[in-house]
Amino acid sequence: MFKRKLSLAVGLMICAVAQAAEPLTIDVHRDANCGCCKEWVKHLESNGFKVVDHVESNMSAIKQSLGVPQGLASCHTAVIDGKFVEGHVPAEEIKKLSSRSDLAGIAVPGMPAGSPGMDYGQSHQSYQVLGLTKAGAQEKVAQYPASQ
Template sequence: MNTPLRLTLLSALLTSSLAQAADLIPIDVHRDANCGCCKKWISHLQSNGFMVNDHVEVDMSAVKQRLGVAPRLGSCHTAVIDGKFVEGHVPAEQVLALRKRDDLVGIAAPGMPMGSPGMEMDGMSDAYQVIGLTRDGKDVVVADYPAH
């Protein structure tokens, strides 16, 4: 292959890769090093158009406290997008919806509901809710996921 053609192809590949990276939505995920379900949730986000900045933490309680996650909303990992928290196994569609909710400081799928993204187990699932936390500290249900 001649040099000008090679350079043209490399340039096109680089431009395409940069354009794809620019289309990804950045999100920071804070997790414990020993948590496998957190890695599965990260994979869920990545397959839904997110660019995940993975932060392995020593003290997740301190991270949650710093980000304003109320203990009643707690789960295993905490993400931050657009300055808002995402606690636990929240589906990507709700993370995207949070970006449009100026009334909320964050959302959570409290606990570790079976069947939620990252907690899939042989077709078993629990009904669960995604809870939003308003600026004045009230909980609101933003999504219901039935057992199936």
């Protein structure tokens, strides 16, 4: 009886570890000809995400359907747990998004040098990760400093 309980306990622990190791799945919508989008996908994958890659011909329509404001736009748009992720958002900020039920999505507007997918060995620009609340207000979620 003890061995059976021990085997059951070990089995449950293995299942718990396997579930904890499951990658987060994120859908990425991008233009076929954009190199930085491919680099951002690599950044996500190296940080434990399972990326479902969607090559699109009309990114404007994707952004509009997800409610991404023009002022937050960048080159690629992702979706995770029903929320948008616009532009070169660091993986660590995406992982925090699930704890923010008040946000419709997060964005790094434009294409700041040194952000994930835009790091080509040059000096890094300062940039912010902005959140869009479900009420439509914008707020700073994170700040990344420039490098010298």
